Amino acid sequence: MNKITSLFEIKYPIVSGGMVWCSGWRLASAVSNAGGLGLIGAGSMHPEVLQEHIVKCKNATNKPFGVNIPLLYPEIEAIIKIVIEQKVPVVFTSAGNPKTWTQTLKKEGIKVAHVVSSSKFALKCQDAGVDAVVAEGFEAGGHNGAEETTTMVLIPQVRQVLDIPLIAAGGIATGEGMLAAFALGVQGVQIGTRFALTQESSASEEFKNRCVNLNEGDTMLALKKIGATRLIKNEFYNQVKQAEDKGATAEQLKELLGKGKSKKGIFEGDLENGELEIGQVASLIKDLPTVQEVVENIVEHFNQGIGKLDKILM
Amino acid sequence: MNKITSLFEIKYPIVSGGMVWCSGWRLASAVSNAGGLGLIGAGSMHPEVLQEHIVKCKNATNKPFGVNIPLLYPEIEAIIKIVIEQKVPVVFTSAGNPKTWTQTLKKEGIKVAHVVSSSKFALKCQDAGVDAVVAEGFEAGGHNGAEETTTMVLIPQVRQVLDIPLIAAGGIATGEGMLAAFALGVQGVQIGTRFALTQESSASEEFKNRCVNLNEGDTMLALKKIGATRLIKNEFYNQVKQAEDKGATAEQLKELLGKGKSKKGIFEGDLENGELEIGQVASLIKDLPTVQEVVENIVEHFNQGIGKLDKILM
Numbered sequence: 001m002n003k004i005t006s007l008f009e010i011k012y013p014i015v016s017g018g019m020v021w022c023s024g025w026r027l028a029s030a031v032s033n034a035g036g037l038g039l040i041g042a043g044s045m046h047p048e049v050l051q052e053h054i055v056k057c058k059n060a061t062n063k064p065f066g067v068n069i070p071l072l073y074p075e076i077e078a079i080i081k082i083v084i085e086q087k088v089p090v091v092f093t094s095a096g097n098p099k100t101w102t103q104t105l106k107k108e109g110i111k112v113a114h115v116v117s118s119s120k121f122a123l124k125c126q127d128a129g130v131d132a133v134v135a136e137g138f139e140a141g142g143h144n145g146a147e148e149t150t151t152m153v154l155i156p157q158v159r160q161v162l163d164i165p166l167i168a169a170g171g172i173a174t175g176e177g178m179l180a181a182f183a184l185g186v187q188g189v190q191i192g193t194r195f196a197l198t199q200e201s202s203a204s205e206e207f208k209n210r211c212v213n214l215n216e217g218d219t220m221l222a223l224k225k226i227g228a229t230r231l232i233k234n235e236f237y238n239q240v241k242q243a244e245d246k247g248a249t250a251e252q253l254k255e256l257l258g259k260g261k262s263k264k265g266i267f268e269g270d271l272e273n274g275e276l277e278i279g280q281v282a283s284l285i286k287d288l289p290t291v292q293e294v295v296e297n298i299v300e301h302f303n304q305g306i307g308k309l310d311k312i313l314m
Numbered sequence: 315m316n317k318i319t320s321l322f323e324i325k326y327p328i329v330s331g332g333m334v335w336c337s338g339w340r341l342a343s344a345v346s347n348a349g350g351l352g353l354i355g356a357g358s359m360h361p362e363v364l365q366e367h368i369v370k371c372k373n374a375t376n377k378p379f380g381v382n383i384p385l386l387y388p389e390i391e392a393i394i395k396i397v398i399e400q401k402v403p404v405v406f407t408s409a410g411n412p413k414t415w416t417q418t419l420k421k422e423g424i425k426v427a428h429v430v431s432s433s434k435f436a437l438k439c440q441d442a443g444v445d446a447v448v449a450e451g452f453e454a455g456g457h458n459g460a461e462e463t464t465t466m467v468l469i470p471q472v473r474q475v476l477d478i479p480l481i482a483a484g485g486i487a488t489g490e491g492m493l494a495a496f497a498l499g500v501q502g503v504q505i506g507t508r509f510a511l512t513q514e515s516s517a518s519e520e521f522k523n524r525c526v527n528l529n530e531g532d533t534m535l536a537l538k539k540i541g542a543t544r545l546i547k548n549e550f551y552n553q554v555k556q557a558e559d560k561g562a563t564a565e566q567l568k569e570l571l572g573k574g575k576s577k578k579g580i581f582e583g584d585l586e587n588g589e590l591e592i593g594q595v596a597s598l599i600k601d602l603p604t605v606q607e608v609v610e611n612i613v614e615h616f617n618q619g620i621g622k623l624d625k626i627l628m
Contacts, residue, residue, distance in 0.1 A: 150464040171466035172466070179497040216468070
């Protein structure tokens, strides 16, 4: 037991990221059934779709699970209403001001964590009364902080200003990675990419197969002028890169991005014209196991890693 | 004892980076005297200056030390001749082909390590016969890899292809950071920024004082079109950024960079017009201790960290 497992009433301090087009009820319930905390990703769901996923998730697990809500979501009030009505036990919020909804959710008995990419925002979260903070490094997939601080640097930086429990995210896909994050001072990890690349992830087979064939350097942070996003290098990325190299403005990039590009890429499997969001650590991943296998493997290597470190006391 | 301490015949598997304008004989000998492996940075030295630093370093320590040589250095043959004549026990090479000089140095009984930023180049080093590889992540200061792979992702990636000892670099400044790197599978760490910000570092007081007042996001990777370099945001950086945002070509950036900008910034303390190279982890550092204090602190926290991890077996 540690602060994260007791806070969320789970067996292992392992949270699955609420990833657009990957984190539906199947992935979330599988993670919770395996002893972690599964999150449904509301970012790619209309309110009625989210409601359906929550109901199905409850039918698939009797363990705690959560919903990740990007606070800049246009239908945010409908989403908040649903998680309260459905008595979702945990909400992870991101991309917005933690003060806006934290107390509303906490009054309903919902545990709240907020995702940040700097110690400045981590402190704002603590002041807003969240139960835990997720600090996410530069290597993470999808939307990303402007400071470009990596997990290795960000975690100690956030740890030293925070009193409440801390969860590391970005670049963690293995038990060894989880152990490294714990060495830096966290009580839990949020794992995205590794869970996006499982049987239960709702991403398309085309997307998953592309991800398990990536090499180092095949994802890059792009679109910095309109919101830094980590993408796989494909035809769409090349267009963005070319435009950026020539000095494209925010408006030009917005036009190039258009709408629905992440659905097209991740969910529909259009590998050239879609926006393929995945973490840098995908290059380490070469298989598509079940969630249960992933969690068992992480726990086993985490424990083995502790045994190995014991022998190297200086 | 581990593979790195026995290879270099040192007490602690801690190497100081061979940093331009920081790593002279004072810093290198202090690190070696404290039980690590101190490196003299040849990158900012003419051959006769390097020779002087080697002689002074030998007078200041009877422990093993090394020289870091960027292989693209214009006077490379003179530099190689000096390290052989002076019987320097260890050479770290970087920025060039490891095949060119490794065997020449090894025939003289010199231990050789090469710095890389990808597993592809790590394998090339192993094939070239180096004794160890340094894998350096995106968070490192100064010159940096094009793949932008962070230490957290790079280390396991290199570890799984390599048979020879591995040293992690980038974002490591504390015992906790060193422990995280060991959890990811290395046998040693190369620490730059933390040693650049010590009493014995030859950087100017102006530069050191600027570095210990940095916040997250105050260093960024710039000049990607001519060789990615991590810099502190100052007037020079702003000029580069503005030019890049408008689509500046490699030629335009080379002109803007000019010559001698890192000497101006780091050694002469021109904080606005100089090129201020430092690692992202500088934002964690708020003091300018002696090298001895740094090494003792790292070892203490590394050992304490192992004790803490023991209690969290899952």
